[in-house]
Amino acid sequence: MEKIQIMNEAALERTMTRLAHEILDRNKGTQDLVLVGIKRRGDILARRLACKIREITKKSLKVGTLDITLYRDDFTTIAAQPVVHKTEINFNLNGKKVILVDDVLFTGRTIRAAIDELIDFGRPALIQLVVLIDRGHRELPIRADYVGKNLPTSLKEIVAVRLKELDKADEVVITREEKA
């Protein structure tokens, strides 16, 4: 299996700083802003963005986590039953500007499920999407408002975001399945 590093720890750190600035710029500050990360790596990125925003503005944003397992549309097509994790949004979403965070944007189906779940929690003023990597191949009309890196890929390639909290290092790698 061929493996190429797309982002190392320093690059990932710089990208997160830039994304934090872009979010603040577009929303003109932190008024009504909340972060919601999609498990299991989006929620870690959401917490890191909250840290960056605190460093910049000295304001703490609320961070929630979303487990979209129960909203998936592919139960019948995936082999193993996915483990259900907890959704934790301990604040009211009504009228809030929700920044939805995920690691990789691919088909868009995860985001569809996440938006459906968010709306079951209330009526946000708006939802914006931030992703670390946009690898293309959308199957739904969904796009990200903030992108860490656009990464054109083929369907045979696998993009993996690795984060210290769950994996050994902070990096983004792309692997290609060898032809048999």
Add this chain to the structure above:
Amino acid sequence: MDWKRKHLLGLEELEVEEIEHILDTTDSFREISTRAIKKVPTLRGKTIVNLFFEPSTRTRTSFELAAKRLSADTVSISAQTSSVVKGETLKDTARNIEAMQIDAIIMRHSMSGAPHFLSRCVKASVINAGDGCHEHPTQGLLDIFTMREKKGSIKGLKVAIVGDIAHSRVARSNIWGLKKLGAEVIVVAPPTLIPMGIEEMGVKVCFSLDEVIGKVDVLNILRIQLERQKCGLFPSIREYSRLYGVTVDRLKKAKKDILVMHPGPVNLGVEMAAEVANDPRTVILEQVTNGVAIRMAVLYLLLQ
């Protein structure tokens, strides 16, 4: 873990990993019932039939709410208002219901083994909601879930089950599950309410509540079925209450952090004093809340 089972008939046949997987999944489902919109779309398009041949408030409502919160469609049939009174057999009733394209049957029946029989007659998933004196797996699971939540772990926990062990499906499901997860179980009752050979399930038997109350971490108190008293299994309700009822005085002898449980409905003043039912260490209503989450987890695992 990879869930393979189609039916939930009892805790006896479940592996330790399967029980733990249900408990872990339950933890995630509990949050849904605290949302403003208590519904997720997971079982949209599935049809679930509640087939109850015995009366029930808690279990039937709990299963129905669990199914509805997962967006399944539910139908409730009680034996008294169905064709069962015209003499239709269980097999025929079930196969006719199944012909309407349903996905699961939740059944309570007075005969032990009825859901096992049903699971061989139909293609739908069968969930045992209590069969005779045999098992009541979701009650066992929700009791164990509540104990694990309050005490951290089941391993090494000392649990006393007090009451009519002989006729209790709740006791059997508790014993199977708790023993598998490494708890020590003591059954406490007058000799006439202890079934022969119960020791083979790996439990200790004690005829005196006063002897064990100071040593255990959990008291799971069963309902005294008042109709049993007429069969002469114990001399009077009053005597039972005096020897086996959990009173304020008796509870003073227990560990400070004892957990007091009851599957309901409670006969206040018989197996449990009203003051005990309202004690902060008594978690009867939390058991009911957890019951909905357990049943959501079970329906999700079996039907998804």
